Amino acid sequence: MLKIIGSFLPKMTDPVCNMNVNRFDANGGVYVFESTKYYFCGTGCNKAFQKEPKEYLLGNKKIEM
Ligand SMILES: [Zn+2]
DSSP, rough: OOOOOGGGSEEETTTTTTTTEETTSSSSOEEEETTTTEEEHHHHHHHHHSSSSSHTTSSOOOOOO
16 A cells, blocks of 8 residues: 655645745755755745754744745
């Protein structure tokens, strides 16, 4: 039986603004942090995440779009 796991789905969540991002067409590119790939809706979110990745992953910081 085939199992579909999350990483095969094209829709990923931008950790900065929580928008859905298509991982095959991420406008903001990709950033790898602690062996996990994150996808971004725009370069602004990507840069913000690179500055303080943990703040966004812990939910301490968020950008509303
Ligand atoms: Zn975003």
